Amino acid sequence: MTKLYKAGILGTGSCLPERKLTNAELENIVETSDEWITKRTGIRERRIIDDDLPLAKLAARAAENAIHDAGIVKEEIELIIAATLTPDYLTPNLACSVQKELQLSGVPAFDMNAACTGFVYALNVAQQFIENGACRYVLVVAAEALSRVTDYQDRKTCVLFGDGAGATVVGRVEDSAGIIGCTAGAYGELGHNLTIPCLYSTEEDREKRNEGKKQVIWMDGSEVFTFAARIMAEATLRVVSDAQLSVGDLDHIFPHQANARILKNAVKRLEYPIEKVYSNLEHTGNISAASIPVCLDEASKAGRLKKGDKIVLVAFGGGLTYGAMLLQWSK
Ligand code: COA
Numbered sequence: 464m465t466k467l468y469k470a471g472i473l474g475t476g477s478c479l480p481e482r483k484l485t486n487a488e489l490e491n492i493v494e495t496s497d498e499w500i501t502k503r504t505g506i507r508e509r510r511i512i513d514d515d516l517p518l519a520k521l522a523a524r525a526a527e528n529a530i531h532d533a534g535i536v537k538e539e540i541e542l543i544i545a546a547t548l549t550p551d552y553l554t555p556n557l558a559c560s561v562q563k564e565l566q567l568s569g570v571p572a573f574d575m576n577a578a579c580t581g582f583v584y585a586l587n588v589a590q591q592f593i594e595n596g597a598c599r600y601v602l603v604v605a606a607e608a609l610s611r612v613t614d615y616q617d618r619k620t621c622v623l624f625g626d627g628a629g630a631t632v633v634g635r636v637e638d639s640a641g642i643i644g645c646t647a648g649a650y651g652e653l654g655h656n657l658t659i660p661c662l663y664s665t666e667e668d669r670e671k672r673n674e675g676k677k678q679v680i681w682m683d684g685s686e687v688f689t690f691a692a693r694i695m696a697e698a699t700l701r702v703v704s705d706a707q708l709s710v711g712d713l714d715h716i717f718p719h720q721a722n723a724r725i726l727k728n729a730v731k732r733l734e735y736p737i738e739k740v741y742s743n744l745e746h747t748g749n750i751s752a753a754s755i756p757v758c759l760d761e762a763s764k765a766g767r768l769k770k771g772d773k774i775v776l777v778a779f780g781g782g783l784t785y786g787a788m789l790l791q792w793s794k
Pocket of ligand 1: 494495500504721
């Protein structure tokens with residue numbers, strides 16, 4: 464592909480639901496304890512979307528924040544990509560609903576489902592549209608309402624997930640900053656370890672779930688854990704070495720926020736200081752595709768990211784999928 468321009472993140476935004484679900488509240492719902500959840504996952508609370516609020520509205524608020532942060536007007540957006548596995552409708556897709564909320568009639572809008580890796584995949588797609596000159600500004604919004612597909616009778620999963628939205632505006636950057644490289648992949652043969660049936664389910668799918676519930680998460684936690692810790696380390700190493708850099712050159716790592724123990728395990732493999740690994744999962748739980756853009760927005764607004772910082776965004780998720788992106792912060 465002819466690369467005419469360099470792509471980078473120009474603005475970030477996020478929006479979390481106000482309602483909190485604490486570990487203490489979960490103790491009243493399933494047989495669990497604050498001690499177990501904190502020790503095994505690092506999570507203390509997660510946010511839960513109101514029943515009557517469409518995810519598109521939460522996503523649109525995050526998008527508006529990102530557009531404002533980028534210093535552009537919304538009419539300059541030429542493409543909307545929404546990363547999600549929990550859209551309000553199968554059709555219209557979430558991106559079209561966000562487009563409607565933003566009153567950007569006519570702008571192309573599509574969804575991308577790569578589960579928790581969705582934001583990295585979507586950013587990589589947006590990067591192509593910027594680099595080949597097809598678009599000047601692309602809105603990448605990642606939003607999840609995982610509480611709507613969580614079985615609150617299944618203690619192995621319900622303690623992990625939360626809701627939220629994060630967004631970025633991707634556009635041309637003039638200097639050396641911006642996206643340097645990306646590596647991504649998928650292992651469909653491992654997909655059965657983390658599933659949410661939708662329009663079709665097998666006998667086995669129904670047997671795995673409490674009372675044969677259909678549209679809820681089922682996960683083999685330890686299989687996913689092993690995959691996650693290994694692939695996050697491998698993907699990070701690959702994306703930095705492809706750029707003739709080493710992990711020690713990174714100012715921060717922004718990993719998908721699934722479990723504090725996965726982060727520690729991955730970081731240990733990388734021999735990278737844990738203090739430079741951003742984490743907010745204590746207060747958000749796992750918000751799938753939205754996890755990394757929410758972290759980026761928090762870190763950027765808190766002044767923890769400086770222009771020129773070299774960072775890696777790294778995620779894994781259902782599919783099973785993974786992706787790592789190396790960039791130099793461009794704001
Ligand atoms: N509260 C109390 N006990 C629980 C529990 C809970 N919420 N969830 C599971 N347990 C119990 C299990 O029933 C099991 O009991 P048993 O030994 O009597 O059968 C015991 O705790 C250990 O279960 P196990 O599944 O081995 O725990 P774990 O240390 O692997 O932790 C996860 C479970 C889910 C936290 C962990 O595997 C994990 O984080 N996996 C990755 C999940 C993930 O990130 N998914 C998202 C992908 S994007």
